[in-house]
Protein backbone atom coordinates (compact mmCIF):
# COMPACT_ATOMS: atom_id res chain seq x y z
CA UNK A 1 0.00 0.00 0.00
CA UNK A 2 1.26 3.44 -0.89
CA UNK A 3 0.68 6.65 1.02
CA UNK A 4 0.42 10.16 -0.36
CA UNK A 5 1.74 13.05 1.74
CA UNK A 6 -0.55 16.03 1.39
CA UNK A 7 -0.07 19.67 2.41
CA UNK A 8 -3.39 21.49 2.89
CA UNK A 9 -2.99 25.24 2.20
CA UNK A 10 -5.65 27.48 3.76
CA UNK A 11 -6.25 24.80 6.38
CA UNK A 12 -8.35 26.96 8.71
CA UNK A 13 -10.93 27.90 6.07
CA UNK A 14 -14.05 26.04 4.95
CA UNK A 15 -12.40 24.10 2.13
CA UNK A 16 -9.24 23.50 4.19
CA UNK A 17 -11.38 21.84 6.85
CA UNK A 18 -13.34 19.75 4.32
CA UNK A 19 -10.26 18.65 2.35
CA UNK A 20 -8.41 17.67 5.53
CA UNK A 21 -11.40 15.57 6.60
CA UNK A 22 -11.80 14.06 3.12
CA UNK A 23 -8.19 12.84 2.83
CA UNK A 24 -8.37 11.35 6.31
CA UNK A 25 -11.79 9.75 5.77
CA UNK A 26 -11.88 8.18 2.32
CA UNK A 27 -10.22 4.84 3.28
CA UNK A 28 -13.16 4.16 5.64
CA UNK A 29 -15.37 4.04 2.54
CA UNK A 30 -13.12 3.06 -0.35
CA UNK A 31 -10.60 0.85 1.46
CA UNK A 32 -6.85 1.07 1.05
CA UNK A 33 -6.17 -0.96 -2.10
CA UNK A 34 -5.57 2.20 -4.13
CA UNK A 35 -3.49 3.81 -1.40
CA UNK A 36 -4.05 6.21 1.47
CA UNK A 37 -3.27 9.84 2.16
CA UNK A 38 -1.70 11.52 5.16
CA UNK A 39 -2.24 15.19 5.85
CA UNK A 40 1.44 15.84 6.49
CA UNK A 41 1.30 19.64 6.65
CA UNK A 42 -1.30 22.24 7.55
CA UNK A 43 -0.66 25.73 6.21
CA UNK A 44 -2.58 28.58 7.74
CA UNK A 45 -2.02 32.06 9.07
CA UNK A 46 -2.47 30.51 12.53
CA UNK A 47 -1.68 26.81 12.08
CA UNK A 48 -1.64 26.08 15.84
CA UNK A 49 -5.38 26.79 15.92
CA UNK A 50 -6.07 23.88 13.54
CA UNK A 51 -3.31 21.51 14.69
CA UNK A 52 -5.91 19.21 16.30
CA UNK A 53 -7.31 18.35 12.85
CA UNK A 54 -4.21 16.43 11.77
CA UNK A 55 -2.09 15.34 14.74
CA UNK A 56 1.57 15.06 13.80
CA UNK A 57 1.25 17.30 10.73
CA UNK A 58 3.83 20.04 10.23
CA UNK A 59 2.33 23.41 11.13
CA UNK A 60 3.35 26.05 8.62
CA UNK A 61 2.35 29.66 8.14
CA UNK A 62 4.05 30.23 4.75
CA UNK A 63 2.84 28.14 1.80
CA UNK A 64 6.34 28.28 0.27
CA UNK A 65 7.61 26.03 3.06
CA UNK A 66 5.15 23.33 1.95
CA UNK A 67 5.97 23.77 -1.73
CA UNK A 68 9.70 23.37 -0.99
CA UNK A 69 9.29 20.45 1.41
CA UNK A 70 10.68 17.23 -0.16
CA UNK A 71 8.39 15.12 2.05
CA UNK A 72 5.24 16.60 0.44
CA UNK A 73 3.85 14.87 -2.67
CA UNK A 74 0.65 16.85 -3.23
CA UNK A 75 -0.04 20.54 -2.72
CA UNK A 76 -3.73 21.04 -1.97
CA UNK A 77 -4.69 24.70 -2.55
CA UNK A 78 -7.68 25.88 -0.51
CA UNK A 79 -6.68 29.55 -0.55
CA UNK A 80 -8.67 32.53 -1.90
CA UNK A 81 -8.90 32.67 -5.70
CA UNK A 82 -6.22 35.31 -6.28
CA UNK A 83 -3.52 33.02 -4.82
CA UNK A 84 -4.33 29.93 -6.92
CA UNK A 85 -2.15 30.80 -9.90
CA UNK A 86 0.93 31.92 -7.98
CA UNK A 87 0.86 28.98 -5.57
CA UNK A 88 -0.03 26.33 -8.18
CA UNK A 89 2.75 27.57 -10.49
CA UNK A 90 5.35 27.43 -7.72
CA UNK A 91 4.17 23.95 -6.72
CA UNK A 92 4.24 22.63 -10.30
CA UNK A 93 7.72 24.07 -10.89
CA UNK A 94 8.84 22.32 -7.71
CA UNK A 95 7.61 19.06 -9.28
CA UNK A 96 4.60 18.59 -6.96
CA UNK A 97 1.26 17.12 -7.93
CA UNK A 98 -1.38 19.81 -7.45
CA UNK A 99 -5.00 19.76 -6.34
CA UNK A 100 -6.42 23.28 -6.61
CA UNK A 101 -9.81 24.59 -5.56
CA UNK A 102 -11.87 26.27 -8.24
CA UNK A 103 -11.59 28.51 -10.13
CA UNK A 104 -8.16 27.26 -11.24
CA UNK A 105 -6.97 30.81 -11.99
CA UNK A 106 -8.22 34.34 -12.45
CA UNK A 107 -7.58 34.41 -16.20
CA UNK A 108 -7.68 31.84 -18.99
CA UNK A 109 -4.05 32.64 -19.88
CA UNK A 110 -2.91 31.81 -16.34
CA UNK A 111 -4.91 28.57 -16.37
CA UNK A 112 -3.40 27.67 -19.77
CA UNK A 113 0.10 28.31 -18.43
CA UNK A 114 -0.56 26.07 -15.41
CA UNK A 115 -1.88 23.26 -17.62
CA UNK A 116 1.19 23.55 -19.86
CA UNK A 117 3.66 23.50 -16.96
CA UNK A 118 1.87 20.48 -15.47
CA UNK A 119 2.12 18.64 -18.78
CA UNK A 120 5.82 19.46 -19.12
CA UNK A 121 6.48 18.29 -15.56
CA UNK A 122 4.42 15.11 -15.98
CA UNK A 123 2.55 15.60 -12.71
CA UNK A 124 -1.07 14.83 -11.86
CA UNK A 125 -3.45 17.78 -11.54
CA UNK A 126 -6.99 18.19 -10.32
CA UNK A 127 -9.39 21.11 -9.88
CA UNK A 128 -11.92 21.04 -7.01
CA UNK A 129 -15.06 20.85 -9.15
CA UNK A 130 -16.59 18.29 -6.83
CA UNK A 131 -20.32 18.71 -7.52
CA UNK A 132 -20.28 16.60 -10.72
CA UNK A 133 -18.58 13.79 -8.79
CA UNK A 134 -21.85 12.91 -7.07
CA UNK A 135 -22.62 9.52 -8.68
CA UNK A 136 -25.98 10.85 -9.90
CA UNK A 137 -24.04 12.82 -12.52
CA UNK A 138 -22.07 9.74 -13.59
CA UNK A 139 -25.50 8.23 -14.26
CA UNK A 140 -26.46 11.30 -16.32
CA UNK A 141 -23.21 11.00 -18.29
CA UNK A 142 -23.77 7.28 -18.85
CA UNK A 143 -27.28 7.97 -20.23
CA UNK A 144 -26.00 10.75 -22.51
CA UNK A 145 -23.03 8.72 -23.78
CA UNK A 146 -25.27 5.69 -24.47
CA UNK A 147 -27.31 7.94 -26.77
CA UNK A 148 -30.45 7.46 -24.67
CA UNK A 149 -31.48 11.12 -24.98
CA UNK A 150 -30.18 11.39 -28.57
CA UNK A 151 -28.25 14.48 -29.63
CA UNK A 152 -28.04 17.07 -26.85
CA UNK A 153 -29.73 20.21 -28.13
CA UNK A 154 -30.22 22.44 -25.12
CA UNK A 155 -28.66 22.85 -21.65
CA UNK A 156 -30.32 24.98 -19.03
CA UNK A 157 -28.41 25.45 -15.76
CA UNK A 158 -28.46 27.60 -12.65
CA UNK A 159 -26.94 28.04 -9.21
CA UNK A 160 -28.07 30.60 -6.64
CA UNK A 161 -27.44 31.46 -3.01
CA UNK A 162 -28.57 34.42 -0.95
CA UNK A 163 -25.53 35.23 1.23
CA UNK A 164 -25.45 38.72 -0.32
CA UNK A 165 -29.21 38.99 -0.87
CA UNK A 166 -29.51 41.43 2.03
CA UNK A 167 -27.84 44.71 0.93
CA UNK A 168 -26.37 44.96 4.46
CA UNK A 169 -24.82 41.48 4.42
CA UNK A 170 -21.16 42.00 5.32
CA UNK A 171 -18.36 42.39 2.82
CA UNK A 172 -15.85 39.51 2.52
CA UNK A 173 -13.00 38.54 0.18
CA UNK A 174 -15.51 36.99 -2.20
CA UNK A 175 -16.81 40.49 -3.06
CA UNK A 176 -13.35 42.02 -3.45
CA UNK A 177 -12.22 42.28 -7.07
CA UNK A 178 -8.56 42.15 -5.96
CA UNK A 179 -8.93 38.87 -4.06
CA UNK A 180 -11.63 37.31 -6.30
CA UNK A 181 -11.35 39.16 -9.63
CA UNK A 182 -14.19 37.29 -11.34
CA UNK A 183 -16.58 37.33 -8.35
CA UNK A 184 -19.63 35.12 -8.67
CA UNK A 185 -18.60 34.06 -12.20
CA UNK A 186 -15.48 32.21 -11.03
CA UNK A 187 -17.03 31.33 -7.69
CA UNK A 188 -20.46 29.92 -8.58
CA UNK A 189 -20.60 30.14 -12.38
CA UNK A 190 -17.62 27.80 -12.54
CA UNK A 191 -19.71 25.11 -10.81
CA UNK A 192 -22.41 25.30 -13.50
CA UNK A 193 -19.66 25.40 -16.15
CA UNK A 194 -18.16 22.22 -14.66
CA UNK A 195 -21.48 20.42 -15.26
CA UNK A 196 -21.46 21.75 -18.83
CA UNK A 197 -17.87 20.57 -19.38
CA UNK A 198 -18.66 17.15 -17.86
CA UNK A 199 -22.01 16.46 -19.51
CA UNK A 200 -22.31 18.49 -22.71
CA UNK A 201 -18.87 19.55 -23.97
CA UNK A 202 -16.91 22.68 -24.71
CA UNK A 203 -18.46 26.11 -25.07
CA UNK A 204 -17.46 28.03 -28.22
CA UNK A 205 -19.22 31.39 -27.74
CA UNK A 206 -21.42 33.26 -25.30
CA UNK A 207 -23.04 36.52 -24.37
CA UNK A 208 -23.26 37.38 -20.68
CA UNK A 209 -24.68 40.14 -18.50
CA UNK A 210 -23.01 40.51 -15.07
CA UNK A 211 -24.54 42.68 -12.37
CA UNK A 212 -23.87 44.07 -8.87
CA UNK A 213 -26.93 44.64 -6.67
CA UNK A 214 -25.38 46.53 -3.71
CA UNK A 215 -22.24 48.49 -4.63
CA UNK A 216 -21.17 48.95 -0.98
CA UNK A 217 -21.32 46.57 1.98
CA UNK A 218 -20.40 46.84 5.67
CA UNK A 219 -16.76 45.84 6.19
CA UNK A 220 -16.53 43.76 9.35
CA UNK A 221 -13.36 41.72 10.02
CA UNK A 222 -13.45 38.02 10.82
CA UNK A 223 -16.81 36.99 9.38
CA UNK A 224 -17.11 33.85 7.31
CA UNK A 225 -19.55 33.06 4.53
CA UNK A 226 -23.12 32.99 5.79
CA UNK A 227 -22.38 34.91 9.03
CA UNK A 228 -23.98 38.25 9.84
CA UNK A 229 -23.26 40.94 12.43
CA UNK A 230 -24.91 43.89 14.13
CA UNK A 231 -24.15 47.16 12.36
CA UNK A 232 -23.53 50.51 13.97
CA UNK A 233 -23.49 53.92 12.36
CA UNK A 234 -19.68 53.79 12.52
CA UNK A 235 -19.35 50.53 10.61
CA UNK A 236 -17.08 51.22 7.62
CA UNK A 237 -18.36 50.36 4.14
CA UNK A 238 -16.36 48.62 1.39
CA UNK A 239 -16.89 48.71 -2.37
CA UNK A 240 -18.14 45.53 -4.04
CA UNK A 241 -15.82 45.25 -7.04
CA UNK A 242 -16.85 42.02 -8.73
CA UNK A 243 -20.16 40.61 -10.04
CA UNK A 244 -23.00 39.44 -7.77
CA UNK A 245 -24.84 37.63 -10.55
CA UNK A 246 -24.86 36.73 -14.23
CA UNK A 247 -27.29 35.69 -16.95
CA UNK A 248 -25.86 34.18 -20.13
CA UNK A 249 -26.65 32.46 -23.39
CA UNK A 250 -24.05 30.16 -24.96
CA UNK A 251 -23.30 27.81 -27.83
CA UNK A 252 -21.48 24.51 -27.49
CA UNK A 253 -19.00 22.95 -29.93
CA UNK A 254 -21.46 20.10 -30.61
CA UNK A 255 -24.14 22.55 -31.73
CA UNK A 256 -26.15 22.54 -28.49
CA UNK A 257 -27.36 25.85 -27.03
CA UNK A 258 -27.24 26.89 -23.38
CA UNK A 259 -29.07 29.23 -21.02
CA UNK A 260 -27.42 29.78 -17.64
CA UNK A 261 -27.94 32.02 -14.61
CA UNK A 262 -26.28 32.22 -11.21
CA UNK A 263 -25.99 34.65 -8.33
CA UNK A 264 -25.23 35.20 -4.64
CA UNK A 265 -28.15 37.60 -4.22
CA UNK A 266 -31.22 35.36 -4.81
CA UNK A 267 -33.05 36.19 -1.59
CA UNK A 268 -34.50 33.06 -0.03
CA UNK A 269 -32.44 30.63 -2.12
CA UNK A 270 -30.21 29.09 0.54
CA UNK A 271 -28.58 26.87 -2.04
CA UNK A 272 -30.17 26.21 -5.40
CA UNK A 273 -28.50 24.28 -8.18
CA UNK A 274 -29.85 22.37 -11.14
CA UNK A 275 -29.76 21.56 -14.80
CA UNK A 276 -32.05 20.41 -17.57
CA UNK A 277 -30.59 18.71 -20.63
CA UNK A 278 -32.85 18.27 -23.63
CA UNK A 279 -31.98 15.87 -26.45
CA UNK A 280 -33.57 14.67 -29.66
CA UNK A 281 -34.85 11.47 -27.99
CA UNK A 282 -35.19 12.33 -24.33
CA UNK A 283 -34.16 14.61 -21.49
CA UNK A 284 -32.57 14.74 -18.04
CA UNK A 285 -33.50 16.98 -15.14
CA UNK A 286 -31.57 17.38 -11.88
CA UNK A 287 -32.06 19.58 -8.84
CA UNK A 288 -29.86 19.78 -5.74
CA UNK A 289 -33.01 19.59 -3.59
CA UNK A 290 -33.15 15.91 -4.63
CA UNK A 291 -29.42 15.45 -4.64
CA UNK A 292 -29.26 11.77 -5.62
CA UNK A 293 -32.22 11.76 -8.01
CA UNK A 294 -32.19 12.09 -11.79
CA UNK A 295 -35.36 12.61 -13.81
CA UNK A 296 -35.23 10.92 -17.19
CA UNK A 297 -37.71 11.25 -20.04
CA UNK A 298 -37.47 8.95 -23.05
CA UNK A 299 -39.27 8.96 -26.39
CA UNK A 300 -38.63 5.21 -26.44
CA UNK A 301 -41.41 4.76 -23.87
CA UNK A 302 -44.88 3.86 -25.17
CA UNK A 303 -46.73 7.14 -25.92
CA UNK A 304 -49.33 6.34 -23.27
CA UNK A 305 -46.59 5.85 -20.63
CA UNK A 306 -44.38 8.82 -21.43
CA UNK A 307 -43.36 11.04 -18.55
CA UNK A 308 -40.32 11.84 -16.41
CA UNK A 309 -39.24 8.89 -14.32
CA UNK A 310 -37.31 9.60 -11.10
CA UNK A 311 -34.20 7.44 -10.72
CA UNK A 312 -32.55 7.37 -7.31
CA UNK A 313 -28.88 6.57 -7.80
CA UNK A 314 -27.92 3.71 -5.48
CA UNK A 315 -25.40 1.02 -4.69
CA UNK A 316 -25.24 -0.14 -8.34
CA UNK A 317 -22.74 2.72 -8.59
CA UNK A 318 -19.43 1.99 -6.83
CA UNK A 319 -19.03 5.56 -5.58
CA UNK A 320 -22.47 5.29 -3.92
CA UNK A 321 -21.96 1.74 -2.64
CA UNK A 322 -18.77 2.93 -0.94
CA UNK A 323 -20.96 4.89 1.50
CA UNK A 324 -24.38 3.29 1.71
CA UNK A 325 -26.00 -0.08 0.98
CA UNK A 326 -29.44 1.31 0.03
CA UNK A 327 -30.64 4.00 -2.42
CA UNK A 328 -32.21 7.29 -1.30
CA UNK A 329 -30.26 7.44 1.98
CA UNK A 330 -28.52 10.29 0.16
CA UNK A 331 -24.96 11.36 -0.39
CA UNK A 332 -24.38 15.05 0.26
CA UNK A 333 -21.76 17.71 -0.35
CA UNK A 334 -19.09 16.32 1.98
CA UNK A 335 -19.35 12.86 0.42
CA UNK A 336 -18.55 14.32 -3.00
CA UNK A 337 -15.43 15.87 -1.47
CA UNK A 338 -14.51 12.46 0.01
CA UNK A 339 -14.97 10.87 -3.44
CA UNK A 340 -12.77 13.64 -4.81
CA UNK A 341 -10.00 13.05 -2.23
CA UNK A 342 -10.12 9.32 -3.01
CA UNK A 343 -9.86 9.98 -6.75
CA UNK A 344 -7.05 12.52 -6.28
CA UNK A 345 -5.06 10.06 -4.15
CA UNK A 346 -5.72 7.18 -6.50
CA UNK A 347 -4.78 9.13 -9.61
CA UNK A 348 -1.56 10.54 -8.13
CA UNK A 349 -0.42 7.15 -6.80
CA UNK A 350 -1.28 5.47 -10.12
CA UNK A 351 0.13 8.35 -12.20
CA UNK A 352 -3.16 8.63 -14.14
CA UNK A 353 -5.09 11.83 -14.67
CA UNK A 354 -8.79 11.90 -13.73
CA UNK A 355 -11.44 14.49 -14.59
CA UNK A 356 -11.29 17.43 -13.91
CA UNK A 357 -7.62 18.10 -14.66
CA UNK A 358 -5.98 21.50 -15.18
CA UNK A 359 -6.90 21.12 -18.89
CA UNK A 360 -10.58 21.02 -17.89
CA UNK A 361 -9.91 23.83 -15.40
CA UNK A 362 -8.56 25.87 -18.28
CA UNK A 363 -11.71 25.28 -20.39
CA UNK A 364 -13.83 26.44 -17.45
CA UNK A 365 -11.62 29.53 -16.90
CA UNK A 366 -12.10 30.35 -20.59
CA UNK A 367 -15.88 30.44 -20.05
CA UNK A 368 -15.45 32.58 -16.91
CA UNK A 369 -13.22 35.02 -18.76
CA UNK A 370 -15.59 35.14 -21.75
CA UNK A 371 -18.42 36.12 -19.35
CA UNK A 372 -16.31 38.98 -17.95
CA UNK A 373 -15.34 40.20 -21.43
CA UNK A 374 -18.81 39.80 -22.91
CA UNK A 375 -20.49 41.68 -20.08
CA UNK A 376 -17.98 44.51 -20.29
CA UNK A 377 -18.35 44.81 -24.08
CA UNK A 378 -22.06 43.94 -24.09
CA UNK A 379 -21.40 41.60 -27.02
CA UNK A 380 -21.01 37.94 -28.01
CA UNK A 381 -17.51 36.57 -27.33
CA UNK A 382 -15.88 33.63 -29.13
CA UNK A 383 -13.81 31.09 -27.16
CA UNK A 384 -10.78 29.50 -28.91
Ligand SMILES: NC(=O)c1ccc[n+]([C@@H]2O[C@H](COP(=O)([O-])OP(=O)(O)OC[C@H]3O[C@@H](n4cnc5c(N)ncnc54)[C@H](O)[C@@H]3O)[C@@H](O)[C@H]2O)c1
Pocket residue numbers: 009010011012013014015016043044045061063078079080081083101102103128129130131187224
Ligand atom coordinates in the same frame (compact mmCIF):
# COMPACT_ATOMS: atom_id res chain seq x y z
N1 LIG B 1 -15.45 23.29 -4.59
C1 LIG B 1 -16.33 23.92 -3.84
O1 LIG B 1 -17.49 23.50 -3.72
C2 LIG B 1 -15.90 25.16 -3.09
C3 LIG B 1 -16.69 25.66 -2.04
C4 LIG B 1 -16.23 26.80 -1.34
C5 LIG B 1 -15.03 27.41 -1.70
N2 LIG B 1 -14.33 26.91 -2.77
C6 LIG B 1 -13.04 27.55 -3.16
O2 LIG B 1 -12.07 27.23 -2.16
C7 LIG B 1 -11.19 28.33 -1.97
C8 LIG B 1 -11.19 28.72 -0.48
O3 LIG B 1 -12.54 29.06 -0.13
P1 LIG B 1 -13.06 28.94 1.38
O4 LIG B 1 -14.52 29.02 1.33
O5 LIG B 1 -12.42 27.78 2.05
O6 LIG B 1 -12.46 30.29 1.95
P2 LIG B 1 -12.16 30.67 3.46
O7 LIG B 1 -12.13 32.14 3.53
O8 LIG B 1 -13.05 29.90 4.39
O9 LIG B 1 -10.67 30.09 3.67
C9 LIG B 1 -9.54 30.63 3.05
C10 LIG B 1 -8.36 30.33 3.96
O10 LIG B 1 -7.15 30.80 3.36
C11 LIG B 1 -6.39 31.44 4.38
N3 LIG B 1 -5.45 32.37 3.73
C12 LIG B 1 -5.75 33.48 3.02
N4 LIG B 1 -4.62 34.03 2.54
C13 LIG B 1 -3.59 33.25 2.98
C14 LIG B 1 -2.18 33.27 2.82
N5 LIG B 1 -1.58 34.24 2.13
N6 LIG B 1 -1.44 32.28 3.41
C15 LIG B 1 -2.04 31.29 4.12
N7 LIG B 1 -3.38 31.21 4.31
C16 LIG B 1 -4.13 32.18 3.75
C17 LIG B 1 -7.41 32.12 5.24
O11 LIG B 1 -6.87 32.41 6.52
C18 LIG B 1 -8.48 31.02 5.32
O12 LIG B 1 -8.17 30.06 6.30
C19 LIG B 1 -11.68 29.46 -2.88
O13 LIG B 1 -10.91 29.46 -4.04
C20 LIG B 1 -13.12 29.06 -3.22
O14 LIG B 1 -13.52 29.49 -4.51
C21 LIG B 1 -14.72 25.80 -3.43
